[in-house]
Amino acid sequence: MRSSMSFILKYINKKPWFLLGYATLFLESLTPIIAILLQRDLIDRVFIDRQYQEFSMLILLYSIFFFAPKLLFTVRRVTFYHIGYHLQMSLTKEFLLKVYELPAEIFNKEHVGKLLNNIRNDISDASDVAVNQLMSESVKILLTIIFLSYSIAYISFTMFLVVIAVSVIYYFLLHKFGEKTKQYSQRVREEKSNVSVTIEESISAVREIVAYNRQDWQMKNFENKFHCYFKAILREGLYKTKILFVSEPFLYGTKIIVILFGGMRAISNNVSLGAFVVSFTLVDQLVTELGHLFQQGLMGKRLVASVNCIQSVMGEESTEFGTLEFDSQIDSIQFRNVTFRYSPDSEPILNNLSIDFPIGKKVALVGESGSGKSTIIQLLLRAYSPEKGDISINGVPVHNYGEQYSDKISVVFQQPHFIPSSIKENLVFDKVYQQGEIETICKEMLCHDFIQGFPKQYGTEVGERGTTLSGGQKQRLALSRAILKNTEILILDEATSALDTETEYRVQQNIDKLRQGKTTIIIAHRMSTIQNADFIYVLDKGRVVAQGTHETLMTESLIYKELYTFQQVC
Numbered sequence: 001m002r003s004s005m006s007f008i009l010k011y012i013n014k015k016p017w018f019l020l021g022y023a024t025l026f027l028e029s030l031t032p033i034i035a036i037l038l039q040r041d042l043i044d045r046v047f048i049d050r051q052y053q054e055f056s057m058l059i060l061l062y063s064i065f066f067f068a069p070k071l072l073f074t075v076r077r078v079t080f081y082h083i084g085y086h087l088q089m090s091l092t093k094e095f096l097l098k099v100y101e102l103p104a105e106i107f108n109k110e111h112v113g114k115l116l117n118n119i120r121n122d123i124s125d126a127s128d129v130a131v132n133q134l135m136s137e138s139v140k141i142l143l144t145i146i147f148l149s150y151s152i153a154y155i156s157f158t159m160f161l162v163v164i165a166v167s168v169i170y171y172f173l174l175h176k177f178g179e180k181t182k183q184y185s186q187r188v189r190e191e192k193s194n195v196s197v198t199i200e201e202s203i204s205a206v207r208e209i210v211a212y213n214r215q216d217w218q219m220k221n222f223e224n225k226f227h228c229y230f231k232a233i234l235r236e237g238l239y240k241t242k243i244l245f246v247s248e249p250f251l252y253g254t255k256i257i258v259i260l261f262g263g264m265r266a267i268s269n270n271v272s273l274g275a276f277v278v279s280f281t282l283v284d285q286l287v288t289e290l291g292h293l294f295q296q297g298l299m300g301k302r303l304v305a306s307v308n309c310i311q312s313v314m315g316e317e318s319t320e321f322g323t324l325e326f327d328s329q330i331d332s333i334q335f336r337n338v339t340f341r342y343s344p345d346s347e348p349i350l351n352n353l354s355i356d357f358p359i360g361k362k363v364a365l366v367g368e369s370g371s372g373k374s375t376i377i378q379l380l381l382r383a384y385s386p387e388k389g390d391i392s393i394n395g396v397p398v399h400n401y402g403e404q405y406s407d408k409i410s411v412v413f414q415q416p417h418f419i420p421s422s423i424k425e426n427l428v429f430d431k432v433y434q435q436g437e438i439e440t441i442c443k444e445m446l447c448h449d450f451i452q453g454f455p456k457q458y459g460t461e462v463g464e465r466g467t468t469l470s471g472g473q474k475q476r477l478a479l480s481r482a483i484l485k486n487t488e489i490l491i492l493d494e495a496t497s498a499l500d501t502e503t504e505y506r507v508q509q510n511i512d513k514l515r516q517g518k519t520t521i522i523i524a525h526r527m528s529t530i531q532n533a534d535f536i537y538v539l540d541k542g543r544v545v546a547q548g549t550h551e552t553l554m555t556e557s558l559i560y561k562e563l564y565t566f567q568q569v570c
């Protein structure tokens with residue numbers, strides 16, 4: 001638990017707030033005990049010794065010390081919530097930054113739903129348990145236990161020894177039950193995460209599920225996952241009940257011992273009636289607080305489980321990029337003898353592949369589905385590293401460049417993503433462009449008219465994944481975004497596949513005009529899209545099998561000719 005706490009502490013940036021929090025917490029722990037101790041004077045001096053003149057003063061003091069903790073509790077809560085929310089925010093930010101740095105293969109292993117679950121549940125759970133429970137509530141309980149023990153020792157040392165014995169036994173119980181509790185908690189987390197993943201998938205694939213009438217199958221799938229989650233919760237609950245079965249009788253047994261022991265001493269006049277009543281109240285309170293501390297100990301195990309889940313992502317190795325400045329113009333893009341596979345036990349996708357992308361030209365990659373075209377793009381975007389060979393720009397391995405690398409390349413995929421914000425925001429991101437500049441590009445990409453057709457025009461909100469737009473509209477918007485960025489390299493990976501042939505032709509013409517003299521790499525199954533490229537690479541099973549212009553390939557490459565003629569026939 002110590003390592004989990006030190007992990008959390010790294011992200012707390014509101015340390016001065018602790019001062020206020022702990023000052024109120026100190027007073028909040030002390031004041032109720034003073035209120036209890038005042039009861040002894042109330043009984044012994046007012047009721048037994050009949051000093052009635054002290055009655056009103058003692059009642060006033062009692063009321064103050066009785067009500068003060070309620071006020072202090074509110075101040076403490078607000079203070080620690082403040083710390084907790086800031087912790088949650090900085091931890092989430094760090095988590096997201098880490099996700100951006102992760103190598104692409106993580107997203108194959110770790111489901112996006114799982115990552116979302118980390119953000120939604122584990123981070124908020126860890127922040128809440130660490131700050132509001134362990135740093136606040138546990139410290140308050142510990143302080144209360146110390147004050148109570150001191151007060152008990154002051155009244156009766158023998159009772160204090162009983163209390164010590166109870167504490168020691170509690171400590172061993174916690175040790176015995178703690179590890180198992182952590183395991184049950186972890187299991188609940190995993191099952192909950194599986195349920196989240198299933199829900200996330202059900203919603204993302206809603207169209208396919210309805211179209212294929214798979215609702216019942218999906219519900220069954222969800223039921224199975226939920227059943228496992230429920231079973232995990234049940235097991236955790238049963239275990240918690242088992243803990244209560246052991247700890248509760250032990251608590252009540254202690255109270256009975258104190259009544260017996262204290263009562264006998266009061267009967268034999270060894271302690272005053274007031275001292276007996278107060279010491280019993282103190283012990284009663286102490287035993288309750290020990291029970292709370294025990295629960296906090298189990299909470300600590302919950303924290304460890306949450307932190308473990310967060311660390312499983314935060315602990316992953318980030319993709320290592322260099323820091324090399326990238327100010328110069330691009331004059332070469334080379335793949336040299338590149339071999340690549342997605343996982344060590346699978347077949348290579350690219351086989352000793354060498355490509356020189358001509359600079360300032362429109363270059364196309366064609367080949368059958370699965371021949372490795374998109375993989376080449378992923379490697380150029382540095383999402384993966386090759387197993388063998390080099391990928392370099394201006395003779396420097398691409399991984400050596402720093403952040404400026406991404407300013408050199410823009411990319412449009414077949415299914416572009418948008419942030420839930422306005423069309424304009426999605427076009428510019430954090431860059432500043434004149435409205436006229438944006439509109440000119442949008443006109444060229446044939447999306448200005450449909451944007452103007454929306455009631456809020458460029459201020460129209462697009463939902464997550466651009467749900468308010470059609471497939472073709474999304475692609476044209478994504479093209480505008482990329483063209484606006486005006487990078488030295490533009491990659492279009494099936495970027496116009498959702499457009500009808502005529503619109504695609506017009507958009508392509510305009511891209512060619514705007515990208516004159518700049519490097520554009522294009523992948524498309526529709527041969528008419530790539531036909532006018534300056535240079536075409538034909539791929540087959542991860543190798544370049546032919547290269548040249550459309551005219552030369554039609555005479556020299558059987559594969560290319562077949563791809564072309566087949567589409568003409570269809």
Ligand SMILES: Nc1ncnc2c1ncn2[C@@H]1O[C@H](COP(=O)(O)OP(=O)(O)OP(=O)(O)O)[C@@H](O)[C@H]1O
Pocket residue numbers: 108342343349367368369370371372373374375376
């Ligand atoms: N993330 C991935 N993890 C594992 N295998 C992958 C991954 N992406 C692609 N592959 C595999 O790599 C091979 C090449 O895929 P790639 O997407 O590069 O081909 P492509 O030529 O672009 O195909 P298409 O024209 O259908 O888009 C395929 O066999 C595919 O199954």
